[in-house]
Amino acid sequence: xxxxxxxxxxxxxxxxxxxxxxxxxxxxxxxxxxxxxxxxxxxxxxxxxxxxxxxxxxxxxxxxxxxxxxxxxxxxxxxxxxxxxxxxxxxxxxxxxxxxxxxxxxxxxxxxxxxxxxxxxxxxxxxxxxxxxxxxxxxxxxxxxxxxxxxxxxxxxxxxxxxxxxxxxxxxxxxxxxxxxxxxxxxxxxxxxxxxxxxxxxxxxxxxxxxxxxxxxxxxxxxxxxxxxxxxxxxxxx
Numbered sequence: 361x362x363x364x365x366x367x368x369x370x371x372x373x374x375x376x377x378x379x380x381x382x383x384x385x386x387x388x389x390x391x392x393x394x395x396x397x398x399x400x401x402x403x404x405x406x407x408x409x410x411x412x413x414x415x416x417x418x419x420x421x422x423x424x425x426x427x428x429x430x431x432x433x434x435x436x437x438x439x440x441x442x443x444x445x446x447x448x449x450x451x452x453x454x455x456x457x458x459x460x461x462x463x464x465x466x467x468x469x470x471x472x473x474x475x476x477x478x479x480x481x482x483x484x485x486x487x488x489x490x491x492x493x494x495x496x497x498x499x500x501x502x503x504x505x506x507x508x509x510x511x512x513x514x515x516x517x518x519x520x521x522x523x524x525x526x527x528x529x530x531x532x533x534x535x536x537x538x539x540x541x542x543x544x545x546x547x548x549x550x551x552x553x554x555x556x557x558x559x560x561x562x563x564x565x566x567x568x569x570x571x572x573x574x575x576x577x578x579x580x581x582x583x584x585x586x587x588x589x590x591x592x593x594x595x596x597x598x
Contacts, residue, residue, distance in 0.1 A: 367440030387460035403430030478515035
């Protein structure tokens with residue numbers, strides 16, 4: 361039986377938290393009898409902490425973890441990966457710009473692949489973000505030698521062994537599909553829906569995120585080239 365863990369970073373999302381939990385739970389109940397919703401509070405200061413604690417106290421499926429300060433998306437995902445107990449793992453943003461219903465679009469691909477990266481069919485968050493995303497993905501692929509078209513899509517589905525293989529550094533959340541490939545896993549990209557944000561504002565900048573991502577791309581290229589590749593004679597051990 362599959363158990364699924366849905367992980368979402370939360371940073372000042374007080375108006376979205378209850379909506380997020382409700383929609384994720386309604387979706388998961390359709391296909392899973394065993395599930396958990398892991399919400400990592402990335403140092404929120406808007407009252408999100410109190411809402412998270414209230415919701416987790418009355419719902420045994422909701423697990424909440426609080427950072428002592430804002431540490432960023434990569435840290436929040438890494439913490440979620442570490443505590444997840446499902447053999448399947450999903451990442452989402454808590455702003456609901458992607459829908460948990462699309463988990464069922466990604467799920468069938470795990471028959472042949474280890475990770476399924478969502479690819480936003482449309483971008484409903486403005487021309488500036490569309491341009492920065494296109495430029496960022498294109499240049500990152502050029503540097504890393506990969507072909508992922510939308511590494512920034514928050515909706516991703518993993519087998520647990522993929523997330524267990526990660527050793528993440530700051531900024532590496534932008535390269536999860538590439539890092540999975542480096543670690544020997546099979547990855548596919550599948551179109552998913554994307555919606556405009558109803559409440560709150562994006563907490564991560566556009567252009568500063570773009571330039572940081574380009575710098576990190578060179579680190580990923582170095583990791584790819586320096587990956588140890590060996591086979592012990594007479595065994596399948598690599």
